[in-house]
Amino acid sequence: MSASADGIVLDIRGVTKSFGEREVLRGIDLGVREHEAVALIGASGSGKSTLLRCIDLLEEIDDGDVFLDGEVITDPAVDPVAVRRRLGLVFQAYNLFPHLSALENVVLGEMRAHGVDRAEAEERGRALLARFGLAGREDDRPDNLSGGQQQRVAIARAFAARPRALLLDEVTSALDPELVGEVLEAVRDLKGEGMTMLIATHEMSFAREVADRVAFLHEGRILELGTPEQVLSSPKADETRRFLRRIQAN
């Protein structure tokens, strides 16, 4: 599998989504290029999570389309399971499987969805956990892990099958402040490897450091899109300036 001719892995075109009367996404256009990390910033309720869930086909969009490597994935005729197998999603609340060990969490998808045999999946899973600083915790249940450790297991789980793109939904928002760093380190690591990523985040310094581009979402639209320097240091829109001021005040 490879990116489409223009190097775009994820292409979001004119996507809208409503829940009942509430319009959450009002026409989103965004292309994420191969090896690129795009940070999605914006207030709670601006549609960041919904956009990521729509891309992973956990929600059905109303209008527009999303393309993965040049193929439409939001067509009703497309098998959502096959699409999800090419994407990775990390949730804000980790959503680890509590009845499974850290290692079993990581290998479940590989074994059941990708048909990798247990020995091979476990070998890779162990290596992946070790890479994210979790060597020796393979057999622990999520309950016995700190929030930061759980989220690193969740990142390993999403990355295990080497997805074409990784979607990260505010992966540090549920964490105690002192645990944020270790999770961001894992994301930095994946970025270093050239992983294509769409990262919803509230960590502006992290967005500045890791993202190649930053998109500011406001009331279901992308109001501003550019390099971190452009969007975070010299924002054009009033809404962006107001949002950044509020974030900094905290």
Add this chain to the structure above:
Amino acid sequence: MPSDRRLEREAAKRRRHRRGQAIAAVSSVVVLGGLATLILTSPGWPEVRETFFNWEVFKESFPDVLRAFWLDVKIFLVAEVAILVVGLFVAMLRIARSPAMFPVRLLSVVFVDLFRGIPTILLVFLIGFGVPALRLDGVPTDPVILGAIALVLSYSAYVAEVYRAGINSVHRGQRDAALAVGLTERQAMRHVILPQAVRRVAPPLLNDFVALQKDVALISILGPLEAFREAQIIESLTFNFTPLVAAALLYLAVTVPTARIVDRLGGTEGAVR
């Protein structure tokens, strides 16, 4: 060397503990002793002791009642396994989402409403006497089997609802996460949702198992010689109710241990400490 303040606290804690134990002991003696006195001094007690708690009759009848009780044990072991399977199957049908499954979903709702809504004793009666009356080839006519089928139908309806409650109690995020790693809906159910649901409903399932252990006695209305029936027969020959007490003790011997397991699974609430 602990501080005086700490020693003082520990002494107070010990005093409180001792006082609690003393109160529990006194209140137990008063309540249980009062109850015993009430029964033992009642005007009819000598006759009751003779007809319900006759040691000679007990010794005489116990081996027969015990032998009959094995039938109860066999029935409820087989029925329980069948109930766990049928109940899960009915629950799965009920939560199936695809439009093609609509009639099946409807049938599972009817199944639950019907078999949960009819008194178990009536169901045993209807199936035990109704099915053989059809005189169909290959359909069992053995009252033990028919009685067991009636119990399985009745209890599966309850157990299906227990499973369904368990499945619904698993957070939506679990399904999302299972789908996100590439599982199909069916795999998500099998590997992520069901294992969590079953663990959660183990105590209520065992609770239904306790109820089933007693309800096996209902099969006696069809004639099989299980413990209650056997005890009744001896009673009608000797005009002494002690065999029924013997049967009651046998039922307790299986239901009480199961109940303690339920307590352990559900934490310690409800357990006698």
